[in-house]
Structure formats: structure tokens, C-alpha cells
């Protein structure tokens with residue numbers, strides 16, 4: 157029976173070369189190294205039934221979580237990066253169109269001169285200029301003075317918003333424009349100063365445009381997810397999961413790439429503006445502190461912790477699916493497939509199936525070939541069929 161399942165896995169298109177990866181709220185933020193939604197969806201439909209509970213312990217921007225709701229599966233996402241948690245929540249939470257429209261109009265009225273019924277732009281700039289961030293060297297390094305004033309004014313307007321879900325949508329829009337409005341180089345994911353940076357655009361028009369776009373996508377969730385289960389998104393660690401033993405029907409995830417994708421560094425601007433400490437996050441992330449000598453060993457310990465917790469919370473006979481690339485760390489290629497398989501096997505998982513994809517449709521693809529691994533809890537148990545519903 158398992159042989160049949162492996163055959164079916166091989167029959168599916170895992171390259172997804174022409175796949176539209178930007179539908180609904182998948183497009184709301186440029187989070188690094190996002191899952192291709194179709195890969196998550198195929199794994200969800202192979203391994204679970206409608207109503208089942210899926211866990212993504214490294215949920216990032218919530219790709220698997222949205223696909224779970226669209227496939228009528230319940231889901232829980234965990235991530236240590238607070239920006240990931242924010243994006244995942246917005247990505248998976250429907251908000252009624254009328255409420256969104258009202259909110260966008262309210263924000264525009266406050267931020268676009270001439271449309272306003274709230275503070276005048278001069279009043280807002282006056283308030284912003286008394287904000288301590290205005291004279292803070294970190295903010296002044298990354299943003300031109302006029303840009304900084306406007307960002308502070310927008311940030312204060314967002315903080316004053318009472319509707320928590322709309323406030324989160326605005327925070328995602330704000331986070332998504334920061335890089336473009338900053339003095340950082342626009343061609344690399346690393347946040348580094350660009351001495352030849354031309355005029356960065358002023359944030360208010362960028363923000364209101366992004367807010368409108370994101371709100372439109374969130375508005376589409378209302379009908380797309382009508383009656384569907386809504387994901388639970390948790391700020392926490394994959395190595396310590398607050399779920400009962402044998403409570404989860406599948407783990408579907410995409411672990412970090414050691415130091416190849418340093419989330420705290422890439423997310424520096426958003427993390428600081430949203431009130432978080434990037435250095436501390438980097439110390440805590442699995443694969444963080446990428447320049448340290450023991451980064452691979454610490455990554456392996458974190459990955460093993462996630463595998464141990466996944467084994468505990470999975471029901472007997474259930475599957476853990478993960479996609480892994482082989483990152484380059486301090487000049488050496490690390491065989492993550494071998495590392496994951498060694499740890500999963502020693503903990504008691506069986507490798508039920510595996511497949512490889514070339515990853516040819518990815519922009520700036522450093523990872524190249526990726527492994528798709530299907531591990532199974534209690535491989536000797538009798539419930540072995542993989543169904544495609």
C-alpha cells in the first residue's frame with residue numbers, strides 16, 4: 157500500500173513551475189523563503205482529511221496555514237519571529253469587506269492631505285517631530301529625515317487604531333514598505349546601507365497603496381474561507397510545543413536554512429519598528445548567529461527538538477512532511493536531508509517516502525535541488541495509506 161502511495165507522490169507535480177503563488181493573501185508580504193502554496197496544498201491533501209488538524213512548527217508567513225483553511229483542515233502555526241506571526245495572522249484571518257473599506261478610508265483620511273477629517277498633515281508632522289525616534293541614530297541611519305517623520309506619523313496613526321485586526325493589517329502594510337522607503341540597498345535581501353541610493357519614496361502614498369492592496373486580498377478571504385476553520389497562530393518555539401500527545405494528524409513544514417536565510421537580519425527594519433529586538437531573535441532562532449563556529453551543531457539540536465516534539469504530538473501512523481534545501485554555511489554545503497533523516501530515524505520516525513524537486517522557478521535560488529521527505533510515526537502501525545482528497 158505504501159508503495160502505491162510513493163507512486164502517487166511521484167506522479168504529482170512538485171516543481172510547480174507555472175504555479176500562481178500570489179493568490180488571495182499569499183501576496184501580502186515579501187517574507188523570505190516562502191513555501192510554494194501548491195506544494196503545501198498537495199502535502200495537506202495527501203496526508204490528511206477535511207477536519208483534520210495540521211501543525212506547521214516553522215510557519216513563517218503562514219503559507220501552509222492558509223492552504224489548510226482552503227482545504228477545510230484545522231491548523232496551528234508556530235514561529236519564533238514575531239513578524240512571521242503577524243503576517244500569518246493577517247494572511248489567515250477573514251475580515252468583512254465593509255469593515256475593511258471603512259478602515260482604509262479612515263487611514264487615508266488621516267494620512268493624505270486634503271482628504272482628512274482627523275489631524276492635518278502639519279499637526280501630524282509636529283507630533284512626529286517630538287517623537288524620540290526622530291533624533292535616534294538608528295532611525296536616522298536607515299531613513300532620510302522627511303521619510304522618518306512620515307513613518308513616525310503613520311506608525312502613530314496605526315497604534316491609535318482600535319480595531320485590532322485592522323491594526324494588524326496596517327502593520328503588515330507598514331512592514332512591507334519599510335525596505336523600499338529606507339536607505340538600504342534594494343537589490344539584496346541583506347539590510348545594508350546603499351551610498352548610491354537615489355531618492356527613497358515618501359512613505360504615506362506607498363503605505364496607503366499597500367494598505368489598499370492588502371485589504372483587498374484580505375477581503376477576498378471572507379468568501380474564500382466561508383465556513384472554513386481558521387488557523388491558530390502562536391509565537392513560540394518549535395522545540396517546545398504546547399499541544400497534547402497524539403493530538404495532531406500531520407506536521408507539514410519547511411525548516412529554516414541555517415544561516416543561508418538569516419531571518420533576524422533580513423527583517424531588521426520591520427523588527428525594530430514593530431518593537432522587537434533583532435539581536436535577541438537571532439540568538440534564539442534555529443540557525444541563528446550564522447557566523448558562530450557551532451551554528452550547524454546548534455541548528456541540528458533545534459531541528460532535533462522540533463522532530464522530537466512533532467513525534468510526541470502526532471497521532472500513531474501520522475506523517476511529518478518537510479521540504480529541505482542544502483544551504484551553504486561558511487563556505488560549506490550542508491546536507492540537510494541527511495541530517496534530518498538521521499535525527500528523525502534515531503527518534504523513531506520511519507522515512508515512508510521521498511521525492512526531489514529542482515526548484516527551477518525560484519528567484520535567486522541558492523538552494524537549488526530540494527528534498528521532500530515524508531516521515532511516519534510508528535512506521536509499523538497498520539494505518540498506512542496516503543489518500544489524496
Ligand SMILES: C[S@@+](CC[C@H](N)C(=O)[O-])C[C@H]1O[C@@H](n2cnc3c(N)ncnc32)[C@H](O)[C@@H]1O
Nearest residue numbers: 190191214216217219235236237393394410442
Ligand atoms: C523556511 S521559513 C518557513 C517559511 C514558511 N513556510 C512560509 O511559507 O513563509 C522557516 C521559519 O522558521 C522560523 N524559525 C526558526 N527557528 C525557529 C524555532 N526555533 N521555532 C519556531 N520557528 C523558528 C523562522 O522564523 C522562519 O519563519
